[in-house]
Amino acid sequence: MKKESKTHFVKIYMSGPIEEAKQIIRKECLEEGLCVNVRKTDYVYTGGEETGFVVELLNYPRFPITPKALEDRASKLAIKLLDGTFQHSVLLMGPIKTTWISKRRQ
Numbered sequence: 001m002k003k004e005s006k007t008h009f010v011k012i013y014m015s016g017p018i019e020e021a022k023q024i025i026r027k028e029c030l031e032e033g034l035c036v037n038v039r040k041t042d043y044v045y046t047g048g049e050e051t052g053f054v055v056e057l058l059n060y061p062r063f064p065i066t067p068k069a070l071e072d073r074a075s076k077l078a079i080k081l082l083d084g085t086f087q088h089s090v091l092l093m094g095p096i097k098t099t100w101i102s103k104r105r106q
Contacts, residue, residue, distance in 0.1 A: 003061035010074035011093045015043060015052035016085035024084045025055065028077055033063035055081070067094075075099075 014021070018040050025036055037056040042049060057074045059065055065073070071094060078090045082103060089102040 003064075005059050005061040005064040006067075008059045008067045008070060008095065010057045010071055012055040012057070012074060012078050012081065013041075013043075013052070013091040013093065014055075014078075014081055014085065014087055014089075015050045016081075016087045018051075018053040020085050021053050021055070021081055024080050025077070028080065032073075033060075034073065035060035035063065075101075 018038065022038055025038060028034060029036070035058050037054075037058070039054050041052055041054050043052055055077070057070055057077070059067075059070055071092075074092055074094075078092055078101060081087070082090050082101070088104050089100065092099045092101070
């Protein structure tokens, strides 16, 4: 069997504990078909450095999804990750736009 789908993705960039993030992601994948890559990363910025992770949601041919639907899934997952890992902000990057979401008061 061979399946193909259009290529599109959304990457979620966050600081925080990767093991807790992976548990949240596993639950999300069980609730509705989803394929993601998760990897540890280090963020270096003016005045500091911290460890975090990158989650890449893919249009996986087994569970094909439109670009808009994938973006919506990524946003929903990003909010769950923010709440579940007790972080303050998250960055979502797609091939066309990047969105920053913050729970901090301005």
